[in-house]
Amino acid sequence: MPTASAPRYDRGLMWFRRDLRATDNAALYHALKACRHIWCVFVFDTDILDKLPRADRRVEFIHASLEDLDVQLSSLGAQAGIAGVHLHVRHGPAVHEVAQLAQTLGVQAVFANHDDEPDALARDARTLGALAHHGTMFHTYKDHVIFERQEVLTQQARPFSVFTPYKQAWLRTLDDFQLKGYPTRRYAASLAPAPLAGSRPTLQALGFGATNLTQLRILPGSDGAATLLEDFLQRIDHYGTARDFPAIKGPSYLGVHLRFGTVSIRLLARTAYALHAQGNNGASVWLSELIWRDFYHQILANHPHVVTRSFKPAYDAIKWDHGKHADALFAAWCEGRTGYPLVDAAMAQLNQTGYMHNRLRMVVASFLCKDLGLDWRRGEHYFAEKLNDFDLAANNGGWQWASSSGCDAQPYFRIFNPVSQSERFDPEGRFIRRYVPALAGLTHPAIHAPWAAKPMELASAGIELGKTYPLPVVDHAIARQHTLTRYAVVKQAA
Ligand SMILES: Cc1cc2nc3c(=O)[nH]c(=O)nc-3n(C[C@H](O)[C@H](O)[C@H](O)COP(=O)(O)OP(=O)(O)OC[C@H]3O[C@@H](n4cnc5c(N)ncnc54)[C@H](O)[C@@H]3O)c2cc1C
Numbered sequence: 001m002p003t004a005s006a007p008r009y010d011r012g013l014m015w016f017r018r019d020l021r022a023t024d025n026a027a028l029y030h031a032l033k034a035c036r037h038i039w040c041v042f043v044f045d046t047d048i049l050d051k052l053p054r055a056d057r058r059v060e061f062i063h064a065s066l067e068d069l070d071v072q073l074s075s076l077g078a079q080a081g082i083a084g085v086h087l088h089v090r091h092g093p094a095v096h097e098v099a100q101l102a103q104t105l106g107v108q109a110v111f112a113n114h115d116d117e118p119d120a121l122a123r124d125a126r127t128l129g130a131l132a133h134h135g136t137m138f139h140t141y142k143d144h145v146i147f148e149r150q151e152v153l154t155q156q157a158r159p160f161s162v163f164t165p166y167k168q169a170w171l172r173t174l175d176d177f178q179l180k181g182y183p184t185r186r187y188a189a190s191l192a193p194a195p196l197a198g199s200r201p202t203l204q205a206l207g208f209g210a211t212n213l214t215q216l217r218i219l220p221g222s223d224g225a226a227t228l229l230e231d232f233l234q235r236i237d238h239y240g241t242a243r244d245f246p247a248i249k250g251p252s253y254l255g256v257h258l259r260f261g262t263v264s265i266r267l268l269a270r271t272a273y274a275l276h277a278q279g280n281n282g283a284s285v286w287l288s289e290l291i292w293r294d295f296y297h298q299i300l301a302n303h304p305h306v307v308t309r310s311f312k313p314a315y316d317a318i319k320w321d322h323g324k325h326a327d328a329l330f331a332a333w334c335e336g337r338t339g340y341p342l343v344d345a346a347m348a349q350l351n352q353t354g355y356m357h358n359r360l361r362m363v364v365a366s367f368l369c370k371d372l373g374l375d376w377r378r379g380e381h382y383f384a385e386k387l388n389d390f391d392l393a394a395n396n397g398g399w400q401w402a403s404s405s406g407c408d409a410q411p412y413f414r415i416f417n418p419v420s421q422s423e424r425f426d427p428e429g430r431f432i433r434r435y436v437p438a439l440a441g442l443t444h445p446a447i448h449a450p451w452a453a454k455p456m457e458l459a460s461a462g463i464e465l466g467k468t469y470p471l472p473v474v475d476h477a478i479a480r481q482h483t484l485t486r487y488a489v490v491k492q493a494a
Pocket of ligand 1: 107243251252253254255256258289290292293294296356358359361365383387389390391392394395396397398399402453
């Protein structure tokens with residue numbers, strides 16, 4: 001990292017990845033400070049895009065957020081008297097595109113923010129090599145979390161694997177510097193007008209079709225994040241109680257913005273911390289969730305084996321169900337046809353909107369591994385494909401928590417009952433009615449377990465089980481016993 005005594009670069013390139021904002025951006029700040037002329041680029045990386053379905057809300061979200069980022073950069077430049085500042089947008093393998101643009105622009109250094117996912121680290125290692133080949137430096141910075149990698153350690157200097165002591169150490173380590181924003185405007189005069197002709201590729205040119213992102217009113221870019229934050233701050237006092245009920249507008253819905261960096265984690269943590277210090281309980285609970293996010297990021301950074309294996313090795317001995325019947329159960333889970341209304345409503349929410357409420361993520365994840373007997377990685381991959389806010393660290397952490405294989409996970413013998421979860425967290429069945437209209441006519445005691453309803457009641461609600469709504473694909477009580485047997489290998493290994 002260049003210091004005050006290091007030579008200033010004449011030309012540099014800022015490479016945006018999961019940090020799509022011009023304000024409070026660590027790498028952009030350092031780039032502007034260290035260079036006389038800075039250009040900015042985003043690459044639609046074909047190494048990533050080629051694996052995605054052709055209609056993907058995340059790609060559309062990024063595409064729209066880049067328009068916003070381009071406007072932000074132009075106005076940041078204009079405020080410093082520099083006209084014609086624009087974001088370069090490339091489409092191709094990122095390593096090649098960045099190295100080529102760096103050469104064309106004749107930059108001495110490329111700047112980016114850390115991304116600790118194993119594939120991203122491998123990409124960055126290749127980028128470092130490609131740039132070094134032409135004598136170009138590659139500088140990267142922490143931006144995406146408050147504390148990363150090994151910044152918060154136990155007294156034995158080891159990474160934490162239990163959340164509560166991690167959170168205490170996180171709070172003890174926190175200081176004003178960690179929460180302070182990076183004032184990019186201070187060095188905005190280093191922004192350079194875009195010298196190269198070329199417009200941003202359309203979604204179609206990238207090979208993608210439009211999704212229902214606009215109909216869902218998911219607002220991209222920093223403006224979208226600011227609107228959500230403003231709305232959430234009116235409700236944050238009640239977050240601690242409201243957050244568990246999917247029919248209520250309890251959480252912030254900022255996940256997708258945190259994922260793509262259209263909002264700064266420092267801004268959110270600073271806001272939450274200030275309210276927490278004033279004794280606001282909702283803000284304290286929300287701050288804890290932001291700390292969970294850091295927790296799982298450091299787990300992934302320090303234990304990359306979790307991407308393919310259990311955090312706790314003993315859990316790799318578990319034998320999951322395979323074969324035709326298992327595949328049919330998996331399809332029923334994916335498509336919301338399990339016969340358990342809350343599970344089906346949750347999967348419908350995911351399939352229709354790309355969002356799933358946190359309580360429901362826990363319920364459906366537990367259902368997949370502990371009721372259906374399926375490998376948690378199958379569910380993890382399905383979430384990775386569908387979630388707008390998909391984040392490898394948090395998703396893997398959530399799945400390993402639910403399957404009990406993770407660090408600080410729920411014990412394996414704790415098995416969510418999908419009916420009592422439904423009665424408790426969607427007592428009137430409002431959420432179920434919204435996403436499973438076939439059940440809308442049922443009264444609320446019956447809506448949680450339609451198979452137990454009286455035939456008269458089903459008939460008057462227009463429901464024919466097995467036809468208009470599925471019968472349960474498993475019996476929870478029997479599945480629970482199978483799971484305890486299945487997980488016995490873990491007890492033997494302990
Ligand atoms: C099986 C499973 C899979 C999950 N997959 C993801 C995922 O891919 N991406 C993701 O961001 N979160 C994931 N989570 C965590 C959590 O469900 C979502 O972060 C949350 O529902 C997003 O909605 P929100 O932005 O309204 O959250 P809020 O309740 O408003 O929380 C604010 C932010 O805190 C962070 N956060 C909240 N809870 C957690 C948590 N348990 N772990 C880590 N970070 C958290 C998120 O960044 C979230 O946006 C998963 C949880 C489970 C149980």
